[in-house]
Amino acid sequence: MKKEPFVTKEQLEEIVKEYPTPFHLYDEKGIRANAQAVKEAFSWNKGFKEYFAVKATPNPFLLNIFKECGCGCDCSSLTELMLADALHFEGKDIMFSSNTTPAEEFQYADKVNAIINLDDFTHIDFLEKTIGHIPETISCRYNPGGLFKISNSIMDNPGDAKYGFTTEQMFEGFKVLRQKGARNFGIHAFLASNTVTNEYYPTLAKSLFELAVKLKEETGADIRFINLSGGIGIPYRPEEEANDIRAIGKGVRKAYEEILLPAGMEDVAIYTELGRFMTGPYGCLVTKAIHEKHTHKEYIGCDACAVNLMRPAMYGAYHHITVMGKDNGVCDHKYDITGSLCENNDKFAVDRMLPKIDVGDLLVIHDTGAHGFSMGYNYNGKLKSAEVLLKEDGSTQLIRRAETPKDYFATFDCFDILKDMKM
Numbered sequence: 001m002k003k004e005p006f007v008t009k010e011q012l013e014e015i016v017k018e019y020p021t022p023f024h025l026y027d028e029k030g031i032r033a034n035a036q037a038v039k040e041a042f043s044w045n046k047g048f049k050e051y052f053a054v055k056a057t058p059n060p061f062l063l064n065i066f067k068e069c070g071c072g073c074d075c076s077s078l079t080e081l082m083l084a085d086a087l088h089f090e091g092k093d094i095m096f097s098s099n100t101t102p103a104e105e106f107q108y109a110d111k112v113n114a115i116i117n118l119d120d121f122t123h124i125d126f127l128e129k130t131i132g133h134i135p136e137t138i139s140c141r142y143n144p145g146g147l148f149k150i151s152n153s154i155m156d157n158p159g160d161a162k163y164g165f166t167t168e169q170m171f172e173g174f175k176v177l178r179q180k181g182a183r184n185f186g187i188h189a190f191l192a193s194n195t196v197t198n199e200y201y202p203t204l205a206k207s208l209f210e211l212a213v214k215l216k217e218e219t220g221a222d223i224r225f226i227n228l229s230g231g232i233g234i235p236y237r238p239e240e241e242a243n244d245i246r247a248i249g250k251g252v253r254k255a256y257e258e259i260l261l262p263a264g265m266e267d268v269a270i271y272t273e274l275g276r277f278m279t280g281p282y283g284c285l286v287t288k289a290i291h292e293k294h295t296h297k298e299y300i301g302c303d304a305c306a307v308n309l310m311r312p313a314m315y316g317a318y319h320h321i322t323v324m325g326k327d328n329g330v331c332d333h334k335y336d337i338t339g340s341l342c343e344n345n346d347k348f349a350v351d352r353m354l355p356k357i358d359v360g361d362l363l364v365i366h367d368t369g370a371h372g373f374s375m376g377y378n379y380n381g382k383l384k385s386a387e388v389l390l391k392e393d394g395s396t397q398l399i400r401r402a403e404t405p406k407d408y409f410a411t412f413d414c415f416d417i418l419k420d421m422k423m
């Protein structure tokens with residue numbers, strides 16, 4: 001399918017008058033409509049809740065939108081917990097799915113009554129020592145090992161992933177947790193990332209439901225929720241087909257009715273921790289072409305760099321690019337689209353066929369709404385960009401200002417070494 005930006009050239013030209021490039025732009029309308037679709041797809045399940053994966057886009061304005069849509073949030077670190085707490089998410093609406101967890105993060109999670117999702121068997125003791133008790137409600141993350149397959153295709157490699165309890169550890173863990181006072185149990189698993197198939201959740205659900213039935217039978221644990229976590233992908237490439245969340249919800253329902261209902265487990269809530277699917281397509285990075293370079297290859301240099309969007313540099317990830325106003329032109333120029341880092345992997349696209357780009361053109365880099373801004377860093381002393389919300393009425397709101405040199409140097413403020421810095 002042709003990928004079109006969620007703003008027009010005219011709209012964007014107005015927006016860049018107010019906010020200098022580069023910046024991430026988010027589409028409130030798209031975010032809300034999609035959150036509603038997720039809710040509807042799982043409305044057959046009474047306790048359903050989406051816990052938005054904060055790490056995808058940790059912005060309080062966006063988190064508030066999800067809160068209004070009835071979502072909770074899934075945190076993985078101290079600052080994410082702090083953010084959820086500051087926005088008055090209730091404890092039951094905060095999932096704490098972390099790994100290699102520092103003691104102070106468990107303490108904070110306990111303080112805000114978040115649901116703790118343990119990543120490892122040894123964390124049972126660690127948690128008990130750290131907070132002095134085992135919470136009544138607790139969840140364990142499952143990793144069956146091996147390869148995760150749908151039909152015959154390999155989706156991912158859990159056997160090589162650092163996360164979760166083995167099957168035996170799940171059984172042992174539930175027994176130990178019960179002895180230590182846990183009453184309400186959850187099961188969590190994240191076995192494949194960015195899946196572009198309607199079969200991922202149903203396949204995962206089936207195996208977790210089967211495990212839940214066995215865990216209940218063998219350990220007597222009262223299983224209250226099953227957390228399918230993240231992993232529903234988005235079509236980064238034009239030739240990919242978008243997931244159909246209604247079909248996904250239906251597939252999970254079928255597994256629920258086939259496995260949990262006959263086992264008398266008809267009140268188990270389904271939770272999700274989607275990140276990418278919730279915001280990915282509803283954000284883009286807006287940047288301007290500032291140089292063209294003709295050497296061994298044709299380069300377009302822009303004012304954004306990997307600091308603003310790391311996925312291409314880190315994973316060779318594809319992000320579609322629209323040259324605003326030239327979308328109907330022929331793609332007869334082969335370019336590398338680069339940022340300014342002293343790293344040759346700082347390229348948003350390599351050998352990409354695009355219309356002829358001129359200095360001053362606005363480029364929209366698609367699907368940066370999740371794991372975009374949030375992965376940013378400060379290499380080469382580059383500063384992080386602003387984030388702007390395109391609201392439902394077409395107006396815009398600055399939801400994070402761009403960093404300034406002062407922010408970059410802020411961590412030296414307890415020394416007097418920078419007293420001659422002119423800012």
Ligand SMILES: *Cc1c(COP(=O)(O)O)cnc(C)c1O
Nearest residue numbers: 053097229230231273274275276
């Ligand atoms: C990253 C993450 C998510 C969200 O993953 P997406 O691919 O963005 O859906 C959910 N849960 C946990 C524990 C994660 O680490």
